[in-house]
Amino acid sequence: MSWDEKLLKQAKKIIKLYPQKRSALGTLLHLAQSKDGYISDDSISVISDLVGITEVQVKSVSTFYSMYKQEPTGKYLLSVCKSISCEINNSSEVINKLQEFTGLNNNETDEDGLFTFEAVECIGACGGAPAMQVNYETVEGLTAENAINLCSWLKEKQPDIVVADDMQKDFGGVKSFDWAIKDNSGATSNAPGFQTLKTTKAKK
Amino acid sequence: MSDKVNLNVNGIDIQSDSNKLLIEACEDSGIHIPRFCWHKRLDPVGMCRMCLVEIETPRGKMLVPSCTTEITDEMVVDTESDVVKKAQEGVLEFLLINHPLDCPICDKAGECPLQDQTMAYGPGESRFVEEKRHFEKPINISEIILLDRERCILCARCTRFSDEISGDPLIEFIQRGNKTEVNTFPNEPFKSYFSGNTVQICPVGALTSTSYRFKARPWDLKSTRSTCNGCTMGCSIELNSSQNKMLRILGVDNDSVNQGWLCDKGRYNFEYLNSEKRLKTPQKSVDNNFVEIEIQDVYSELTEIIQDRKTKINFLLGSNLTNEDYVAFREFSKSISDSEQTFYLNDDLLYKGQFGQNNELAKIDDLNSSDAIVVWAEDLKEKMPVLYLRVRQAVKKGVKLIVFGHTNETLTDIADVFYGKETVSKNFEIIKDVSKLNEIKNYVVGKNITAIIGKSTPQQSDESIRELSEFLKSNSNTKILNTYTKGNTYGAFQTLENIKGTKDFVDDISSENTDLLFVVGADPVGRSFYSNEIKSILENLDTVVSLDIFNHETAELSNFVIPVSSTLGEKEGTFTNIEFRTSRIDKLVPSPGQSISDSEFITSLMNFAGLSNDINSLEALNNKAFESIENSTRPVFDNLDKPSNLDGIINISDPIITTSENSSTKALFYTGEKLYGDSVTERHSESISLLGSKKFIEISQNIVDKFNLTSGKCSMVQDDMEVTLSYKINDNLPDDLIYIPINRRDLNKFNFSKEITFLPSRVEEALNVN
CATH class of the missing domain: 3.40.50.740 (Rossmann fold)
Structure with a gap:
């Protein structure tokens, strides 16, 4: 067992939220990812024991969904949308420029383990296209220039918590909607920020 | 019984049971619909789309997969229309895009559904000029099964079999889309007693067995139908030979017995027939x-x-x-x-068993129609693997399962009630008063019961076996399946x-x-x-x-x-x-x-x-x-x-078994048999000899603690005999009990009524010295 007591306790708490153990699989995989930055075979073994299905069944699910990473990603996972609305609003320029800036091809991680770059399908921010996510925290109304500024800032400051609202304020433009509640919390890892997983934290 | 439904297929009126799938109803009426993923013993998935047919709907004619469509009254179906033909051509063209077409070196060629149906329904010409997908060819997913992922058409028959039928899903789809492949978890091979069935139901040559690989061409095979004599299940089999050598055994779908499935021992323990070491002269x-x-x-x-x-x-x-x-x-x-x-x-x-007038004997099919199954016998998965499949099938249909004894560890995960070491003593006696066990009463009293009852180990007294069946007979309508496991x-x-x-x-x-x-x-x-x-x-x-x-x-x-x-x-x-x-x-x-x-x-x-x-x-x-x-x-x-x-x-008949009553002996150990051993035939069957030669014992957790075992190895010593073997922890075993699989040479030479010195330290001492 490569999970420490704290994590196991958290996992068992999550399992209790579901009618069947195996229903917790998806969330547990996110938890595993928040621990290592990817789904390791060790984590798969632990999860398989926890939910009572075989390891290969866990592996099957974890390799099916692209948000579960099979290899370690950088500290910041840059996901730029390439779907239709963003593409019309020139996301390809954002993609090209970011690739140039980071020196990364699609699904690559840099040697310092700082950035992983990926071009992804729709992230649900069509109203603010083009959009991207940093560790699943969304920034809308981008320009290529702002996207590079964002990455330079990440590179320089290397914040432990990335907050969507902050990044939007400094680097974003038009938003899909502007009536959302202000949210000061952000992602602590490259797993989506869920309160149950404790992968989201308020910034001090 | 279910209602009858009338439908019209290709202009012909047919009648079928209302709960059937369209592909089944057509099959029953002699109308063949091509298919890859659909198998009548597996749940439908609609993976391959080969069985698309046209049905008339209020919105006009529509293509539907016949393997996932339930029939309805007055359904009008066309399985041969131009649209259907075009769909079939399209599906086959897609399937063949990534199929290597290495038929000349493929074992399946000649009996390959993909090959046959491409001939019958395919487009005839390929338009695909790009590079095909490549995988390492083939990989060993177990000691006896090989997987060639390039050939796989992702029908999910093998993965569904291992999940639904045998209950040991050690293979699954990995990745997705164009990259999808069937595979195992790293270092977790497809170790199933039933893995050979996946080879048989694979509709392409993706899964092959080491035993038959490159041995013969299907058109050179002679074949006959026979019965497997490996255990008392008597599975229907087809024997295949070429040039007077037995090359392969296939399962035959005998609805009342094995339903097409075989265990790997039944399937591969024939290679000894061709052994050079066979006796030839008196x-x-x-x-x-x-x-x-x-x-x-x-x-x-x-x-x-x-x-x-x-x-x-x-x-x-x-x-x-x-x-x-x-x-x-x-x-x-x-x-x-x-x-x-x-x-x-x-x-x-x-032992004497429960025959005679007071006992109604069960048939295998009674498992499906009873309210509950009670098992108090040797470990079914080890000794009668296909009967284990039938029990699993019944449980899946909702029949309750009550299992007694620490020997039946493989049934515990599907049992509704498992009476393990707290109820069954080291001597294999049910220590608690059965009539006072509340859980069993809920499932048994006044119900139809099939009782799989047999002796688990020589140490067990005959009396202890009878007690439970007497309780069942007096409280429920019990049919008894007397379980002796050996051959004929x-x-x-x-x-x-x-x-x-x-x-x-x-x-x-x-x-x-x-x-x-x-x-x-x-x-x-x-x-x-x-x-x-x-x-x-x-x-x-x-x-x-x-x-x-x-x-x-x-x-x-x-x-x-x-x-x-x-x-x-x-x-x-x-x-x-x-x-x-x-x-x-x-x-x-x-x-x-x-x-x-x-x-x-x-x-x-x-x-x-x-x-x-x-x-x-x-x-x-x-x-x-x-x-x-x-x-x-x-x-x-x-x-x-x-x-x-x-x-x-x-023909149910009452045997005359005159064996004398056996009272329980002092059980220091308990002995049983695993599916694979090293009997003389197994030793001379290449595939099986790989699986049954390892010597091991199973021990309870308290022994591990007591001797502070860590190395995974120990020695058994008696007089001048010493055997070093590995141990596994079995949580179902009562404290201080050691299980010894005696279908391995040397292990049965110990005198089990005398003390055997158990030396956990030998190996560890040696390790410590270094």
Whole structure:
């Protein structure tokens, strides 16, 4: 067992939220990812024991969904949308420029383990296209220039918590909607920020 | 029963049960719809889209997959329209895009659904000019199964089988989209007792077995239908041979028995037939050396012994004889002596069982129709794997399962109630008052029960087995499936009177009451729990004649060793299974050298000795075997060969087992058998020998703690014997109990009624020193 007591306790708490153990699989995989930055075979073994299905069944699910990473990603996972609305609003320029800036091809991680770059399908921010996510925290109304500024800032400051609202304020433009509640919390890892997983934290 | 539904397929009106899928309803009416993923024993998934057909809907004609569409009344279906044809061409074109088309080197070619259906429904020409997908070719997903991912069309038959049917999903789809592949978890091979079935149901050549790979072409194969004699399940099988060599065994879909499935032991434990080490000539022991001898000389020497009126003859018969062989021995003994002959079966677990008027006997199909199944027997998965599948199937349909005993560890995960070490003692007695166990009462009282009841280990007393069935019978409508697991045991029950087991053999037989002993198809010295006792008995007897296909530890103690034909594939005859279903055993390949069948040997000997006999043909033996049965249900060749009787004929009869009561012995250890061992046939079957040669024991957690075991290895020492083996922790075992799988050589040589020193430290000490 490569999970420490704290994590196991958290996992068992999550399992209790579901009618069947195996229903917790998806969330547990996110938890595993928040621990290592990817789904390791060790984590798969632990999860398989926890939910009572075989390891290969866990592996099957974890390799099916692209948000579960099979290899370690950088500290910041840059996901730029390439779907239709963003593409019309020139996301390809954002993609090209970011690739140039980071020196990364699609699904690559840099040697310092700082950035992983990926071009992804729709992230649900069509109203603010083009959009991207940093560790699943969304920034809308981008320009290529702002996207590079964002990455330079990440590179320089290397914040432990990335907050969507902050990044939007400094680097974003038009938003899909502007009536959302202000949210000061952000992602602590490259797993989506869920309160149950404790992968989201308020910034001090 | 379900309602009938009328539908119109291709302009023809057909009728079918309302709960059927369209593809089934069409199949039943003789309309074939091509398919890859759909298999009648698996849940539909609609993966491959090959079975698209057009149905009329309020919104016009629509293409639907017939394997996931339930039929409705007045449904109008077209399976041959231009649209359907175009769809089929399209589906095949897509499937072939990533298929390597390496048919010239593929084992499946010639019997390949993808090949056949491409011929029948495919576009004929490929438009794909790009580079195909590549994978490493092939990979070993277990010791006996190979996977060629390039050929896979992702029908999910293998993954569904392992999940739904065998319940050990160790293979799954990995990745997705264009990258999807079937694979195992790293370092977690597809170790299933049923893995061979995935090879059989694979609709392409993606899954192959090491055993058959590159051995033959389907069009060169000779084949015949027969019955597996590996355990008492009696699965229907198809034997395949080429150039007089047995090459493959396939499962045949016999609805009441194996439904097409086989265990890997049944499927691959045939390779010994082709072994160079098979006995080929009769041999005689002269001054502790075996010399070849003419069979005529064997007859004349034995005749001399037999003709001495005072000669006392006994028989120790293996469980792998046909009914006809058993009858030959019966008639032989009748012709020499008027007194009733006792036949000893080579079975450590033979006990009286629950037969007679007070017991209603169950059929295998009763498992599905009962309210609950109660299991109190050897571990079914280890000893009768396909019966285990049938229990699983019943449980999946909603039948409750109640399991007793720490031996049935493999059923615990699907059992509704499991009475393990708290209820069953080390001595295999149910320590609690059954009538006071509340959980079982809820499931049993007033319900229809099928009870799978048998003896689990030689240490168990007969009385302890009966208690539970008495409780069941008095509280519910119980049908009993008496569970003896060895080969054609039920055939012996039907053909022989006065049957005893090896325990009684040890108690009864001595040089005083036996001058001549026939040991037929049995290696008790190499295999039995009573190995040492039997060995010393055999050493003291005047004449021992061993009939077998290999030389083995028992044969080595014999005066004569006669090479005989194997019941698998080299003999004709009949076999009777656990529900007294008699079916055909057929011959496909010749026996090596001078091997003859057991019955031929006996009848020739009788002729030579001038004993009157009317069993000079197999048909005569077959008729004699079932004399007492009414003609229409008599399982004689003529009846069995009728197409309607290919699945066998059931004649429940009450055997006379005269074995003496066995009271429980002091159990320091408990012994049982795992599916794979290293019996003489397994040793000579390449695929199986890989699986059964490892020596291990299972121990309870408290032993690990007590001795502070860490290395995974330990030694067992008794007198001058020492065996080093690995141990596994089995949580179902009561404290301080060690389980020893004795179907491994050496392990059965320990005297289990005496103390065995268990040395956990030997290896660890050695490790510590370093």
